[in-house]
Amino acid sequence: MKSNRRKLLSMLVLTTLTGSLAAACSSTKSADPAPSTGPDNSSAPAGATSYPLKSAKTLTYWSELAGNLTGVKSAHADVPFFQDWQKKTGVPLKFSAPPTNQAKEALNVLLASGELPDMIEYDWLGAFPGGPEKAIKDGYILKLNDVIDKYAPNLKKYLKEHPEIDKQVKTDNGSYYAFPFIRGDDYLRVYQGPILRKDWLDELGLPIPQTIDDWYTTLKAFKEKKGAAAAFSVISAPRPFNELGNGAFAGAFGVTRDFYLDNGAIKFGPAEKGYKEFLATFRKWYEEGLIDKNFATVDQKALDANISSGATGATVNNAGGGIGKWMPILTAKDPKALLVGAPYPVVKKGDTPFYGQKDAAYSPGGQVAITATSKNAELAARMLDYGYTEEGHMFFNFGTEGTSYKMENGYPKYTDLLLKNPDKLAPAQAMSLYIRGNYNGPFVQDKRYIEQYLGLPSQREAITQWQKTDVDKHKLPAITATPEESTELGKIMTDLNTLVDEMTLKIILGTEPVDAFDKYVEKFKSVKLDRAIQIKQAALDRYNKR
Amino acid sequence: MMIPVIAYYVIFHYAPMYGAVIAFKEYTPIKGIIGSEWVGLRHFQDFFGSYYFWRILKNTVIISLYALCFEFPMPIILAILINELRNRKFQRFVQTVTYMPYFISLIVICGMIKDFTNSGGIINTLFTYLGFDDKAMLQKPEMFRSIYILSEIWQKIGWESIIYIAALMSIDQEQYEAARIDGASRWKQIWNITLPGILPTIVIMFILRMGNMLNVGFEKIILLYNPSTYDTADVISSFVYRKGLLEFGWSYSSAVGLFNSVINLTLLILANKISRRVSENSLW
Numbered sequence: 001m002k003s004n005r006r007k008l009l010s011m012l013v014l015t016t017l018t019g020s021l022a023a024a025c026s027s028t029k030s031a032d033p034a035p036s037t038g039p040d041n042s043s044a045p046a047g048a049t050s051y052p053l054k055s056a057k058t059l060t061y062w063s064e065l066a067g068n069l070t071g072v073k074s075a076h077a078d079v080p081f082f083q084d085w086q087k088k089t090g091v092p093l094k095f096s097a098p099p100t101n102q103a104k105e106a107l108n109v110l111l112a113s114g115e116l117p118d119m120i121e122y123d124w125l126g127a128f129p130g131g132p133e134k135a136i137k138d139g140y141i142l143k144l145n146d147v148i149d150k151y152a153p154n155l156k157k158y159l160k161e162h163p164e165i166d167k168q169v170k171t172d173n174g175s176y177y178a179f180p181f182i183r184g185d186d187y188l189r190v191y192q193g194p195i196l197r198k199d200w201l202d203e204l205g206l207p208i209p210q211t212i213d214d215w216y217t218t219l220k221a222f223k224e225k226k227g228a229a230a231a232f233s234v235i236s237a238p239r240p241f242n243e244l245g246n247g248a249f250a251g252a253f254g255v256t257r258d259f260y261l262d263n264g265a266i267k268f269g270p271a272e273k274g275y276k277e278f279l280a281t282f283r284k285w286y287e288e289g290l291i292d293k294n295f296a297t298v299d300q301k302a303l304d305a306n307i308s309s310g311a312t313g314a315t316v317n318n319a320g321g322g323i324g325k326w327m328p329i330l331t332a333k334d335p336k337a338l339l340v341g342a343p344y345p346v347v348k349k350g351d352t353p354f355y356g357q358k359d360a361a362y363s364p365g366g367q368v369a370i371t372a373t374s375k376n377a378e379l380a381a382r383m384l385d386y387g388y389t390e391e392g393h394m395f396f397n398f399g400t401e402g403t404s405y406k407m408e409n410g411y412p413k414y415t416d417l418l419l420k421n422p423d424k425l426a427p428a429q430a431m432s433l434y435i436r437g438n439y440n441g442p443f444v445q446d447k448r449y450i451e452q453y454l455g456l457p458s459q460r461e462a463i464t465q466w467q468k469t470d471v472d473k474h475k476l477p478a479i480t481a482t483p484e485e486s487t488e489l490g491k492i493m494t495d496l497n498t499l500v501d502e503m504t505l506k507i508i509l510g511t512e513p514v515d516a517f518d519k520y521v522e523k524f525k526s527v528k529l530d531r532a533i534q535i536k537q538a539a540l541d542r543y544n545k546r
Numbered sequence: 547m548m549i550p551v552i553a554y555y556v557i558f559h560y561a562p563m564y565g566a567v568i569a570f571k572e573y574t575p576i577k578g579i580i581g582s583e584w585v586g587l588r589h590f591q592d593f594f595g596s597y598y599f600w601r602i603l604k605n606t607v608i609i610s611l612y613a614l615c616f617e618f619p620m621p622i623i624l625a626i627l628i629n630e631l632r633n634r635k636f637q638r639f640v641q642t643v644t645y646m647p648y649f650i651s652l653i654v655i656c657g658m659i660k661d662f663t664n665s666g667g668i669i670n671t672l673f674t675y676l677g678f679d680d681k682a683m684l685q686k687p688e689m690f691r692s693i694y695i696l697s698e699i700w701q702k703i704g705w706e707s708i709i710y711i712a713a714l715m716s717i718d719q720e721q722y723e724a725a726r727i728d729g730a731s732r733w734k735q736i737w738n739i740t741l742p743g744i745l746p747t748i749v750i751m752f753i754l755r756m757g758n759m760l761n762v763g764f765e766k767i768i769l770l771y772n773p774s775t776y777d778t779a780d781v782i783s784s785f786v787y788r789k790g791l792l793e794f795g796w797s798y799s800s801a802v803g804l805f806n807s808v809i810n811l812t813l814l815i816l817a818n819k820i821s822r823r824v825s826e827n828s829l830w
Binding site for chain 1: 575592596598664686774793
């Protein structure tokens with residue numbers, strides 16, 4: 001026993017001594033404190049990473065495969081972008097991916113198994129219960145502050161130059177937790193809104209609807225004169241009227257389906273008067289057969305079928321993945337067919353819409369965290385930092401020069417491989433093979449991507465149209481709760497959201513009268529809505545102090 | 547000879563029970579089962595105090611009772627009917643046809659149910675002819691349980707009847723002959739010979755079923771329900787799926803699972819006891 005203890009003591013002394021000695025040495029030699037951690041020859045001095053790194057180690061990477069690659073490629077290893085990424089950074093990667101639409105369940109199992117890959121690409125801010133601080137505290141992901149300081153000079157530089165984004169990508173405690181996806185331009189942040197069949201409107205001699213009343217007239221005309229069985233249809237998975245969660249229609253009555261800001265105070269839309277009016281309106285529309293009868297079960301596939309068969313003439317969806325996907329299908333049948341973006345509806349003509357879809361510059365998906373158990377944090381960080389270099393920026397947004405883009409007068413122009421794919425892939429799909437500019441990832445998105453991606457004038461006009469809202473005044477910033485708060489908030493929100501979904505569906509379907517709304521508001525109180533608002537308010541106060 | 551058997555039970559059935567202690571802890575995989583902190587009965591309190599506790603308990607019990615009343619007797623009836631068929635070939639044909647649906651994957655089954663009951667689907671269209679309104683049936687809370695149980699019967703009736711058919715085979719044919727000579731009608735024969743002959747099997751199946759009372763299959767519920775039918779469709783397991791699995795609450799789910807098992811065990815013991823008193827048939 002005794003001798004053992006003595007051995008331990010001497011060893012401790014020895015290691016501390018050598019440690020401080022090494023530190024002293026390196027500080028005299030150079031200002032760079034990053035010592036090589038292993039035999040890996042990739043650990044070049046920090047701040048001067050040059051790619052490719054020529055790593056002997058293979059890193060493991062967990063990530064969902066982009067949705068529009070479904071049916072095109074089944075694994076990351078087959079996607080040219082991910083092959084090239086490994087070549088350019090010089091770090092071999094071994095990918096694993098969850099089954100489509102099951103990322104959350106799969107991540108749950110992965111975390112429970114305790115055997116984590118080096119990197120996990122996930123929405124740690126919005127989708128991980130408890131948020132990033134909890135993920136760090138529970139020991140899943142690494143707090144990146146030191147790592148970024150030492151090994152990610154390019155990201156660090158970008159954040160330094162953009163303090164308003166820096167504020168968004170860290171928690172209240174100032175912890176960095178992921179290599180973020182950043183929308184590099186305001187224009188990239190709006191991509192969703194109401195969409196209509198303009199050719200039907202023209203045929204019926206109707207203007208583009210502005211107010212809720214206009215919408216009623218339009219939908220009625222669509223149903224009666226164009227035979228649209230489901231005049232208005234919208235994706236309802238995972239929650240009913242999922243796409244309306246961004247404020248379309250409910251926004252006309254001055255509320256959203258979620259928390260929002262009203263003159264600096266946080267409010268919960270479904271508990272406010274305006275939501276009742278929204279429900280009453282939709283109930284009327286549903287009763288008159290203007291809304292898809294199966295709306296509670298509509299998914300992407302059902303909506304695609306509705307639009308392309310002409311059963312639906314109005315929806316809420318994206319300019320790229322919606323208008324861009326449907327237009328070729330529609331025009332193949334009817335050359336006159338035209339989908340356009342409509343302004344967010346208002347009640348009184350001439351009003352600015354209260355709310356609309358607008359992502360924060362720091363967008364939730366595509367962020368990559370390094371796991372707390374990873375033995376290769378340094379290598380992973382250097383590899384991920386590539387996305388924020390000049391070269392990486394071009395690669396992520398435009399792919400490889402000569403293959404996916406050509407420089408024309410200093411402007412990276414996508415080739416026909418992407419825009420008019422020889423294998424008849426839609427541009428969105430072809431792009432996902434060679435670039436990540438059209439979805440997300442650890443890089444800064446470039447505006448020049450969207451300028452070319454939205455090939456149709458109606459898509460570009462739609463974006464301009466959808467930007468005209470007051471969303472900036474009402475949207476909550478990317479606030480984070482503390483781990484304790486978020487456990488509590490999580491519990492409240494499951495019950496609260498269940499209630500909201502039930503109320504929305506039951507009142508619209510007519511199972512319960514509109515006046516049942518007041519009963520639900522009472523119920524909100526008993527599941528502690530007030531406490532949820534308190535937590536949000538506290539988080540907002542902390543955010544403002546960041 | 548006993549050693550491998552004992553080892554099997556210890557390793558695969560008793561050792562995993564240790565994992566149930568996470569129901570009393572705030573479990574995170576990194577800290578492990580031992581390292582996670584104790585929280586006592588907090589997860590149980592959370593569950594019992596949950597806003598939806600009574601609703602999901604009620605739904606679970608009602609769906610289980612429905613299954614017991616309507617689904618449980620069906621395979622027995624089918625087995626007796628098949629037994630009454632005199633044409634061997636036809637008998638086999640009926641058997642094959644009825645147990646076929648059991649082999650279709652649940653996802654496909656639920657997709658079919660959804661398509662058929664949607665507005666514009668086959669079943670719904672038939673119902674509209676009969677004067678019902680054309681609304682997606684799975685959006686009506688009052689229809690959910692019926693759809694659930696009916697499809698359950700359709701899918702499992704043939705499969706579950708196999709065990710009763712096997713039991714029927716062992717009934718002594720001479721009893722029927724004797725009864726026929728005595729002038730017993732077909733109904734009388736079923737009532738006095740067939741049913742008593744398979745009663746022990748029925749009782750055993752019933753007791754076993756009691757031990758699964760609260761385990762309403764969550765896969766099917768989750769595939770079929772939506773918020774407008776939560777009122778009648780949300781059961782303990784689907785609630786735990788939403789709350790536990792999607793929110794990474796391993797301890798919480800495990801607490802509810804433990805609660806479930808305790809109730810099931812109690813019911814099993816109770817059913818066994820009653821049956822031993824009443825019919826002298828029992829598991830132990």
